[in-house]
Amino acid sequence: MPSIVKVEDLRKTYDNGLEALKGITLDIEEGEILALLGPNGAGKTTLISTICGITRPTSGRISVGGHDVQSEWRETRKLIGLVPQEINLEPFELVKNTLRFSRGLFGKPRNDALVDGVLKDLALYDRRGSRTSELSGGMRRRVLIAKALAHEPRVLFLDEPTAGVDVELRRDMWALAERLRADGVTIILTTHYIEEAEAIADRVGVINSGELLLVEKKSALMQRLGRKEIRIKLTEPVEAIPDVLAEYDLVRSEDGGSLTYAYKTTGERTGITRLLTAVQSAGLTLSDIQTRQSSLEEIFVRLVREDVA
Amino acid sequence: MNWYGIAAIWRFEMGRFLRSILQSIVSPVVATALYFVVFGAAIGSRMPEIESVDYGAFIVPGLIMLTVLQQSVQNAGFGIYFPKFIGTIYEVLSAPISSLEIVIGYVGAAATKSMLIGLIILVTSLFFVEFSIVHPVLMLAFLVLTSVSFSLLGFILGIWARNFEQLNLVPLLVVTPLVFLGGSFYSISMLPPFWQNVSLLNPVLYLVSGFRWSFFGTADVPVVASLAAIFVFAGLCLGIVWWIFRTGFRLKS
Ligand SMILES: Nc1ncnc2c1ncn2[C@@H]1O[C@H](COP(=O)(O)OP(=O)(O)OP(=O)(O)O)[C@@H](O)[C@H]1O
Numbered sequence: 432m433p434s435i436v437k438v439e440d441l442r443k444t445y446d447n448g449l450e451a452l453k454g455i456t457l458d459i460e461e462g463e464i465l466a467l468l469g470p471n472g473a474g475k476t477t478l479i480s481t482i483c484g485i486t487r488p489t490s491g492r493i494s495v496g497g498h499d500v501q502s503e504w505r506e507t508r509k510l511i512g513l514v515p516q517e518i519n520l521e522p523f524e525l526v527k528n529t530l531r532f533s534r535g536l537f538g539k540p541r542n543d544a545l546v547d548g549v550l551k552d553l554a555l556y557d558r559r560g561s562r563t564s565e566l567s568g569g570m571r572r573r574v575l576i577a578k579a580l581a582h583e584p585r586v587l588f589l590d591e592p593t594a595g596v597d598v599e600l601r602r603d604m605w606a607l608a609e610r611l612r613a614d615g616v617t618i619i620l621t622t623h624y625i626e627e628a629e630a631i632a633d634r635v636g637v638i639n640s641g642e643l644l645l646v647e648k649k650s651a652l653m654q655r656l657g658r659k660e661i662r663i664k665l666t667e668p669v670e671a672i673p674d675v676l677a678e679y680d681l682v683r684s685e686d687g688g689s690l691t692y693a694y695k696t697t698g699e700r701t702g703i704t705r706l707l708t709a710v711q712s713a714g715l716t717l718s719d720i721q722t723r724q725s726s727l728e729e730i731f732v733r734l735v736r737e738d739v740a
Numbered sequence: 741m742n743w744y745g746i747a748a749i750w751r752f753e754m755g756r757f758l759r760s761i762l763q764s765i766v767s768p769v770v771a772t773a774l775y776f777v778v779f780g781a782a783i784g785s786r787m788p789e790i791e792s793v794d795y796g797a798f799i800v801p802g803l804i805m806l807t808v809l810q811q812s813v814q815n816a817g818f819g820i821y822f823p824k825f826i827g828t829i830y831e832v833l834s835a836p837i838s839s840l841e842i843v844i845g846y847v848g849a850a851a852t853k854s855m856l857i858g859l860i861i862l863v864t865s866l867f868f869v870e871f872s873i874v875h876p877v878l879m880l881a882f883l884v885l886t887s888v889s890f891s892l893l894g895f896i897l898g899i900w901a902r903n904f905e906q907l908n909l910v911p912l913l914v915v916t917p918l919v920f921l922g923g924s925f926y927s928i929s930m931l932p933p934f935w936q937n938v939s940l941l942n943p944v945l946y947l948v949s950g951f952r953w954s955f956f957g958t959a960d961v962p963v964v965a966s967l968a969a970i971f972v973f974a975g976l977c978l979g980i981v982w983w984i985f986r987t988g989f990r991l992k993s
């Protein structure tokens with residue numbers, strides 16, 4: 432896949448001297464969903480704002496759809512839809528008018544059918560005649576998304592789209608992201624919810640204090656950094672770990688009813704077969720076996736902690 | 741040019757005006773009526789004609805200018821300050837629309853509103869006094885130029901202002917006094933020579949004088965000076981706006 436957004440050695444130092452981006456290089460492929468994870472203040476919003484032209488870069492290059500965001504801003508901005516982190520809406524304006532405004536602002540002729548379609552997609556059609564100030568927080572966030580979609584962007588930036596959104600709505604949004612991707616829209620979203628990245632992202636980037644720690648395919652990331660655990664439940668509890676099992680670094684549960692074995696999924700040999708044979712020869716009988724994969728959350732916490740250290 | 745973008749901003753701003761249409765129109769009409777009662781009827785009846793113009797008619801151009809200037813600065817200032825204040829400005833800044841187009845949209849809408857209000861006052865005043873306009877086309881030209889250039893000033897103010905106090909302070913402390921002292925309700929020839937010369941430093945004097953000339957054919961300063969003043973002023977404002985967008989002043993970090 433060709434890349435649609437290219438960021439090269441991007442640096443941003445704010446006027447107060449704070450270095451929010453310290454040389455970010457990132458290629459975003461056309462049609463993918465990229466999740467940017469990072470703690471508060473990592474620089475996620477700064478990165479997005481700079482690509483969208485709201486914040487000026489201190490140095491570095493950004494191109495969108497092959498156009499430079501500084502010299503060919505008209506071309507790049509036409510391609511981009513932005514859903515900001517903060518809910519900013521003109522309070523007295525009607526929902527449908529704010530969508531029409533967005534569409535016009537991006538240089539597109541009026542198209543009521545399209546606007547209605549977007550409203551329906553976001554379950555806002557019934558509220559199209561309401562003032563934005565009369566909507567709930569979750570609805571307002573959807574209006575922001577609808578405004579960004581009203582001008583048919585090829586690249587959609589969602590800055591924490593599901594903050595303060597209930598579970599059901601979050602799933603609706605994930606479904607919407609899937610539909611948009613099916614239409615070929617590239618989606619970049621920032622989030623604090625690892626499960627969100629796990630649920631919809633193709634690739635995951637981790638940012639911490641202005642540096643991109645990694646960008647990887649979600650599956651590869653989970654595999655590379657992921658650890659798996661096997662929990663072996665025994666029919667009879669054991670007092671201590673038998674000597675024949677010493678080499679496996681097993682962890683005995685408090686009641687002695689189960690033993691846990693950790694292994695890397697990427698290892699050549701996981702040692703599971705040998706372990707199970709050894710367990711049998713130690714005269715233990717199994718009642719159950721569970722496996723568990725470490726979540727992105729654990730991976731993320733580990734990465735950020737290593738970065739600080 | 742992103743014409744759809746300009747139209748979107750213009751329509752959006754006009755929508756704000758229409759939502760409060762009653763307030764937008766009633767308040768200038770009431771204010772005008774009050775001025776006529778106080779200045780025209782109460783005081784004017786004891787005033788001599790100024791340069792062979794009846795005093796009631798004499799104050800009409802000044803009155804229109806007063807309102808047009810205030811409205812231009814206020815509307816344009818609020819128009820750009822409010823999205824900055826509530827954060828919706830992000831959308832304009834991230835849209836494929838140039839600074840010139842943004843200015844045309846916001847300033848155009850503010851100027852449209854104040855021209856409409858100016859014309860409403862003109863019509864209202866016809867109920868109180870009798871007069872005819874000597875140079876109607878030039879009168880309209882002055883109205884347009886003044887509305888646009890003071891809307892530009894308001895736009896600058898709206899970007900500069902960090903809070904609502906600052907936004908209201910300039911119209912209150914600068915624009916209104918300049919209009920009152922700019923010969924809106926008197927001819928500067930009625931002042932002692934020293935104050936006449938001081939008045940000549942007031943840019944609004946040139947606007948009011950030129951505007952009044954288009955009504956009655958008489959003026960405090962030559963019409964050419966009035967036109968020059970208004971173009972210099974508009975040029976200055978345009979220059980500042982250009983600088984604002986070039987540097988991102990209080991718009992982009
Ligand atoms: N306008 C600004 N002026 C000065 N510093 C800023 C400005 N905006 C952001 N910063 C600083 O830049 C750093 C990165 O901020 P940014 O908003 O990009 O973080 P973020 O990753 O989006 O955080 P969050 O998850 O809380 O939204 C922070 O330290 C922040 O304080």
Ligand SMILES: [Mg+2]
Pocket residue numbers: 475476477516590
């Ligand atoms: Mg943020």
